[in-house]
Amino acid sequence: MFAAVFIPVLALVLAACSQNKTMAQGTAEAGTFEQAATTEAETSKQSSEGREPASNTGKTSILVAYFSATGTTKPLAEYAADILHADLYEIVPADPYTAEDLAYYTGGRADQEQNDPTARPAISGFVADMAQYDTVLLGYPIWHGQAPRIISTFLESYDFSGKTILPFCTSHSSGIGSSADNLHGLAPNANWLEGERFAAETSREEIGKWLDENHIKAAGGTASAQAGQFNFETHTVLLNSGYEMPIMGLGTYSLSDEECYNSVTALLKAGGRLIDTAYMYGNETAVGRAVRDSGIPREEIFVITKLYPGEQYANPEKAIQDALDKLDIGYIDMLLLHHPGTNDVKAYKAMEKAVGEGKIHSLGLSNWYVKELGEFLPQVTITPALVQNEIHPYYQENDVIPYIQNLGIVVQGWYPFGGRGHTSELLGDAVISEIAAAHEVTSAQVILRWNLQKGVVVIPGSSNPDHIRENLDLFGFALTDDEMNRINALNRNEKHDWY
Ligand SMILES: NC(=O)c1ccc[n+]([C@@H]2O[C@H](COP(=O)([O-])OP(=O)(O)OC[C@H]3O[C@@H](n4cnc5c(N)ncnc54)[C@H](OP(=O)(O)O)[C@@H]3O)[C@@H](O)[C@H]2O)c1
Numbered sequence: 001m002f003a004a005v006f007i008p009v010l011a012l013v014l015a016a017c018s019q020n021k022t023m024a025q026g027t028a029e030a031g032t033f034e035q036a037a038t039t040e041a042e043t044s045k046q047s048s049e050g051r052e053p054a055s056n057t058g059k060t061s062i063l064v065a066y067f068s069a070t071g072t073t074k075p076l077a078e079y080a081a082d083i084l085h086a087d088l089y090e091i092v093p094a095d096p097y098t099a100e101d102l103a104y105y106t107g108g109r110a111d112q113e114q115n116d117p118t119a120r121p122a123i124s125g126f127v128a129d130m131a132q133y134d135t136v137l138l139g140y141p142i143w144h145g146q147a148p149r150i151i152s153t154f155l156e157s158y159d160f161s162g163k164t165i166l167p168f169c170t171s172h173s174s175g176i177g178s179s180a181d182n183l184h185g186l187a188p189n190a191n192w193l194e195g196e197r198f199a200a201e202t203s204r205e206e207i208g209k210w211l212d213e214n215h216i217k218a219a220g221g222t223a224s225a226q227a228g229q230f231n232f233e234t235h236t237v238l239l240n241s242g243y244e245m246p247i248m249g250l251g252t253y254s255l256s257d258e259e260c261y262n263s264v265t266a267l268l269k270a271g272g273r274l275i276d277t278a279y280m281y282g283n284e285t286a287v288g289r290a291v292r293d294s295g296i297p298r299e300e301i302f303v304i305t306k307l308y309p310g311e312q313y314a315n316p317e318k319a320i321q322d323a324l325d326k327l328d329i330g331y332i333d334m335l336l337l338h339h340p341g342t343n344d345v346k347a348y349k350a351m352e353k354a355v356g357e358g359k360i361h362s363l364g365l366s367n368w369y370v371k372e373l374g375e376f377l378p379q380v381t382i383t384p385a386l387v388q389n390e391i392h393p394y395y396q397e398n399d400v401i402p403y404i405q406n407l408g409i410v411v412q413g414w415y416p417f418g419g420r421g422h423t424s425e426l427l428g429d430a431v432i433s434e435i436a437a438a439h440e441v442t443s444a445q446v447i448l449r450w451n452l453q454k455g456v457v458v459i460p461g462s463s464n465p466d467h468i469r470e471n472l473d474l475f476g477f478a479l480t481d482d483e484m485n486r487i488n489a490l491n492r493n494e495k496h497d498w499y
């Protein structure tokens with residue numbers, strides 16, 4: 001009964017909110033100057049181009065503004081905005097730079113501008129309401145040891161009084177040097193922090209570390225401080241990696257190629273955006289094909305896959321590349337180690353390297369319990385964002401779940417319905433059936449909702465589109481404390497698989 005209400009809402013919410021990167025990019029296309037120091041003629045030219053002004057998502061007081069002529073500075077600005085849940089604003093020249101303009105020491109346009117301290121290249125766009133930001137990260141390339149003159153245009157276009165400005169740059173080899181100091185006079189009443197130079201292809205982790213060192217935090221704290229909290233409005237959880245993940249999705253264990261393709265397609269059509277696959281399931285190719293065929297922007301979908309012990313852990317670089325090739329969706333949202341095993345630390349370290357290379361966004365583990373985590377975590381650098389373990393009303397892991405969650409790691413449950421061969425017993429359980437009847441929902445929905453209220457992400461497996469829709473429809477009711485306790489009391493510590 002909730003499907004009709006829930007599914008369109010879910011589709012809208014997820015389309016707008018599921019991945020903060022999408023929102024940030026939505027603000028990247030800039031409009032016209034609001035408090036412009038440029039000429040009226042320039043302003044009217046900018047307006048006539050019909051660009052939308054940058055708008056705030058209402059979630060942050062931080063703006064990441066950047067100019068990037070050849071795309072090197074851009075990803076670093078995007079990492080910062082993503083980590084901080086900040087708005088992103090690209091400083092776009094009204095008159096774009098051609099390759100000829102940028103050929104330096106040729107007396108071309110960029111050279112001329114840098115040699116002329118009064119040059120103020122016009123910007124196509126504006127920040128709609130600069131007043132709402134208290135911190136501005138300002139990124140740019142180094143041109144002849146200095147910030148490009150368009151950065152001067154930007155700084156003279158707004159009142160930065162009282163705002164904190166943190167500059168950063170990329171360059172071929174120069175440091176940030178005097179380039180940032182020389183900007184201070186253009187925003188004299190701002191609180192300028194010391195800037196930092198980054199090499200091309202600096203990793204997201206390094207940007208996160210730099211932000212931490214400068215005590216720049218996402219609204220409400222750092223990503224890691226907020227990690228693990230479920231947002232029942234957006235149906236997502238913030239991972240300690242800074243990425244958001246939907247809290248319910250689809251498991252694909254035992255689904256054959258065509259079944260898997262159809263199930264993932266049904267999930268995506270119904271508004272679901274989280275898919276769990278694995279090398280072992282043999283269906284990564286089908287998952288990737290369904291994601292690509294869906295027409296849904298890549299960044300709205302979250303795909304988890306796993307490496308398997310043995311050959312894959314022994315040669316993890318190849319295993320990661322194989323997963324990327326089979327999925328063929330650009331990057332892997334989350335890569336897990338499927339089980340503890342020989343070479344697991346070695347495999348994880350290769351996964352950490354792949355995170356630095358942008359091939360994987362977040363890392364996690366599966367079938368790791370308290371003892372295993374205690375041994376594993378000191379050996380690795382990136383704290384896993386997720387642990388996926390067997391969890392259902394007959395096997396509740398009540399000691400393990402809080403231990404993992406207290407580490408800022410999100411818990412995800414497999415076999416939510418007990419796994420094949422056990423589902424009818426669990427779905428027919430008298431207590432669960434009674435609670436389901438009271439809420440006019442199904443036993444499956446009660447079990448999934450019980451998981452969500454315990455802070456456990458769910459990935460039920462199904463090849464039935466009706467079940468897939470039903471399993472996403474979890475937000476039109478809530479279990480009372482008494483109902484939660486009655487389900488908690490069903491625990492039998494009865495594991496349904498060996499790992
Ligand atoms: N990391 C690990 O070691 C590990 C191990 C096992 C599983 N997993 C992951 O966890 C996922 C979930 O486990 P699972 O798929 O094996 O078992 P499960 O989710 O506990 O149960 C799947 C069974 O439930 C049925 N089902 C699904 N939705 C239903 C509904 N609304 N009403 C009635 N029946 C329903 C399915 O049948 P229909 O097809 O007819 O809907 C299927 O037979 C896996 O797909 C996999 O991604 C991970």
Ligand SMILES: Cc1cc2nc3c(=O)[nH]c(=O)nc-3n(C[C@H](O)[C@H](O)[C@H](O)COP(=O)(O)O)c2cc1C
Pocket residue numbers: 067068069070071072073074102103104110111140141142143144145146170171172173174175200
């Ligand atoms: C006109 C111009 C002048 C440059 N001058 C310097 C320089 O003085 N020192 C340096 O290390 N790199 C210099 N570079 C290289 C850029 O700073 C470097 O490639 C930067 O990462 C480009 O960033 P972007 O791709 O975001 O525009 C210059 C590039 C251009 C186009």
